[in-house]
Amino acid sequence: MTVEQLCLSILYEGDATGYDIRRQFSQGEAALFADASIGAIYPALAKLKAKGLVAFVIQEQVGKPSRKIYRITEAGRESFVAALREPLARDKFQSSFLHFLRFAHLAPRDIVAAHIEARQQHLDDEVGRLEAMLSERASSPQGRWPLEYALAMTEAMRDGLDTVVRKICADRSC
Numbered sequence: 001m002t003v004e005q006l007c008l009s010i011l012y013e014g015d016a017t018g019y020d021i022r023r024q025f026s027q028g029e030a031a032l033f034a035d036a037s038i039g040a041i042y043p044a045l046a047k048l049k050a051k052g053l054v055a056f057v058i059q060e061q062v063g064k065p066s067r068k069i070y071r072i073t074e075a076g077r078e079s080f081v082a083a084l085r086e087p088l089a090r091d092k093f094q095s096s097f098l099h100f101l102r103f104a105h106l107a108p109r110d111i112v113a114a115h116i117e118a119r120q121q122h123l124d125d126e127v128g129r130l131e132a133m134l135s136e137r138a139s140s141p142q143g144r145w146p147l148e149y150a151l152a153m154t155e156a157m158r159d160g161l162d163t164v165v166r167k168i169c170a171d172r173s174c
Contacts, residue, residue, distance in 0.1 A: 001083070003036045003044040004053075008080040011054060011072035018042050018068065029133065029143065032150045045070060053079050101164060116165055123158040130154060 001009075010016055010024050022038050024030040036044075048054040053076035056068040072080070097119050104112045130151040137143035 001034065001089075003034075003040045004048055005080065005083050006030060006034055006036060007041060007044050007048060007070075008053065008072060008076055008083075009033075011070055012077060012080055015069050015071040017070065018045060021045075021070075027129075029147065032146060048076065051079075052076075116161070119161060120158070123154060123161065126154050127151065127158065 006025070007021055010021050010030055016024075018038065018041050021030075021041050022036070025034065025036045025041070030036075045054060045056075049056065053073055054070050055073055056070045058066050059069050060066045097115065100107075100115055104115075107115075130147055134144060134147045134151065137147060
């Protein structure tokens, strides 16, 4: 999906500022689908506005700059739903950590151990974040199942990492 379509998906569920949209890509449910920087989000919102797919109101704030609150238009809703009918791109998994593991036999043990420990902590943190998001989405089946899937995949990565660690240790006599 394009950043425009991803922005529409966030606005489909409620009004948001550009910052709110960015937060969804970095910390919220949208982080499961893609990453988008502020440098990509605001141009996408401008294009969506020019196409009549979103509108905004300016909200004045005391002692702060005003902010734009974006909302999806009916044409935007129709465009988003139509995009859901398009063929999906294949998911791809790319990982600098996986690349490191491929050549871990060339690295000093303390470096290998540090990278593995950091990845284990990252995956544990991600499991915790997904579990917290699931508890917040207790009443929304549409919001629950993608999170449950992401949680299962993250737990599988954590389990797979444990298996790799055992293999590396067996090969290197850890």
